[in-house]
Amino acid sequence: MSDEKTDSSRVANLPLETKSQEKAREEKLPCVTNGQLKLYDPKANNVERFIKLLSQRINRPLASSMVACVHCGMCADSCHYALAKPDDPTMTPAYKADQIRRIFKRHMDWTGRIVPWWVHARSLASDEDLNRLKNTVFGMCSQCRRCTLNCPMGVDTAALIRLTRGILTELGIVPEGVFNVSRDQWETGNQMAVTEEDYLETLEWMKEETQEELGISEIDIPMDKKDCDFMYTINPREIKFDPRSIANAAKIFHFAGENWTMPKWGWDQTNFGLYSGDDKLGAYVARNLYESAKKLRAKRIVISECGHGYRSTRWEGYNWAEYDQTIPTESVVITLIRYIKEGRITVDPALNPEPVTFHDSCNIARSGDLIEEPRWILRQACSDFREMHPNRTENFCCTGGSGLLSMAEYRPLRMEVAQIKADQLKATGAKIVCTICHNCVDGLNDLVRHYKLEMKVVQILDLVANALIVPKKK
Ligand code: SF4
Ligand code: SF4
Structure with missing residues (x-):
């Protein structure tokens, strides 16, 4: 397909340079920041560097x-953009x-090197081509x-x-949002730049609120406790925007009689390296978390509800970090199933009477291993659970995956193609859509507002906490 066609797409018509790139070019900034993350260097031969990195x-x-x-x-029938x-x-x-593919063929494949026109092989000409590739x-x-x-x-x-x-991340040719989030995760250890003070204060606040709400002073959010049954790791969004999810977890863990802790460092189970393709960032974040669990001698790592965090921590992080990880990891969904099956907590589905549907997170259902598990919990904790179609590994993305929520310039296109997801949600007739991913919560909320759907987006911890039968005080 020709470049004219690329130019006809809205995304490819976006300004090719981001503000950081413009600034780097105009102010001749150094091309490296915080030791790892690269700024765009307009004087470098970026095309040559790109081809070299590709071959490596x-x-x-x-x-x-x-x-x-x-x-x-x-594949056109699979992609929500194409549909x-x-x-x-x-x-x-x-x-x-x-x-x-055409760059690979031109430089690394013998047919493309000898007869490029035959296999549509083509190289890059300039940084403008690289920027066009970035938009794609x-x-x-x-x-x-x-x-x-x-x-x-x-x-x-x-x-x-x-x-x-x-x-492209290595060359500093990235959207502004990707650069900023990556920098925050490199510099602070978490992708929302939550300070240690804010982290500890929020947890303290949630502990006090839960104690007050239930009138139980023993409810705790333990910090850096050694030899626990598990170390609980979260998404920084929970601290910044949704601390009730931590309170809900603390409440459930308390009634289940759990011996748990949270770590002071290495608590962010999300990993922007998965999105940006930066394996070094992926390794750094994963290592922080694994080391923290090792230091606390935790018997297990429990990952709160997050799709890409679950995939990064449970499946990809060991490889990026080349880490000999021996501590078992599990999603909090599995922890909840264990509690319900062992009778450590009891839930009453009548407490969640509204129709609920379930959105499978791409990183958990398609690229992970939890498909029937969340459904099992929903059937225990809700009285009207209904599937959306298609579902499980065939479900459509919330449209906010891969870090797209941080890339404001692509939002108009994202909202346009979200029509597919909006129609899918609407057809269920449900009033509540549950997902086990914080990123999907934001992606779905965005489209629920845009398409004016009458739906509330929740997570499994919310529904289980709501259905929880609180034991009467002796
Ligand atoms: S990616 Fe697979 S499905 Fe898509 S055009 Fe190529 S072979 Fe066909
Ligand atoms: S959005 Fe999903 S279906 Fe579409 S090209 Fe990307 S991975 Fe494939």
């Missing part, structure tokens, strides 16, 4: 996704992957992997998108 990072699975596509077009904009071929997964891989894909699962050739388009994002 290609491995066998990525190479097979580069060469296996037969352009059958089946919402059927007349725009630049929205199809194959087109997006072709933008990196950051602005037109939420790395949901729905196309990956539906490709007959096993092409992992999302992995190619992440590879490209990672190389």
Whole structure:
């Protein structure tokens, strides 16, 4: 497909340079910040650096996704971008992957080197091309992997998108939001730059509120306690915007008679490295968390409700950090199932009478392993649970995945393609949509407001805490 077609898409028409890039060029800023994160260096030969990094990072699975596509077009029916904009071929997964594939073919594949015109191989000409590539891989894909699962050739388009994002991050050619969040996570250890003071104060506040609400002074949010049954790790959004989720967890853990703790450092289970493709950031964040659990001699790591945090902490982090992680990890969803099955807590579905549907987070259902588990809890804790369609591994993305919520410039397109998700939600007739991901909560809330849906977005901890039968005081 031609570049003219790229230019016809709204995203590709965005300004090519971000403010940081402009500033770096005008003020001749140094090209490295906080030792790791790179600022754009306009004087460098970025095209050459890109090609070099691409050749260094290609491995066998990525190479097979580069060469296996037969352009059958089946993936177009999987992608919410392509489904919402059927007349725009630049929205199809194959087109997006072709933008990196053609560079790979031109420089690393023998056919592309000898007869480039035959296999549509093409190199990059300038930083402008790199910026165009940035708008494609950051602005037109939420790395949901729905196309990956539906490709007959096993092409992992999302992995190619992440590879490209990672190389562009290395060159400092990234959206402003990606740069800022990555910098915060490098500098403060958490992606919302929560200070230790704010963290501890919020937890103290939640502890006092829960004690007051239930009239039980023993309810605690223990800090840095050694030899506990588990160390509880959270998403910084819980501290900044939704501390009730921690209070709900503390309440449930108390009634389950749990011996738990939270760590003072290494508590952020989210990991922007997964989104930006920066494996070094991924390794740094994961290592913080694993080391913290080791130091506290925790028997287990429990991960609060977050899709990409769960995927990063449970599946990807060991590899990025090359860490010999021996402490078991689990989602809080599994912890809750254990409590209910062992009779450590009791829930009454009548306390959640409104119709509830469930949104599978891409990073948990498609790229993880929890599909029936949240549904089991919903059937215990709600009296009217109904599926949305399609569901489980075929569910559509909340549209805010892959860090898109931090990239304001791509919001108009994101809201446009969210029509697919809005229709899916509406068809359930549910008043509540539950998800086990904080990122999905924000993505769904955004589209619920945009499409004026009468729906409330909640998480499993909210519903279980609401359905909890509080034992009578002896
Ligand atoms: S479904 Fe797979 S093989 Fe077919 S066009 Fe899409 S990526 Fe290529
Ligand atoms: S990963 Fe998801 S958003 Fe990206 S191209 Fe595939 S289906 Fe579309």
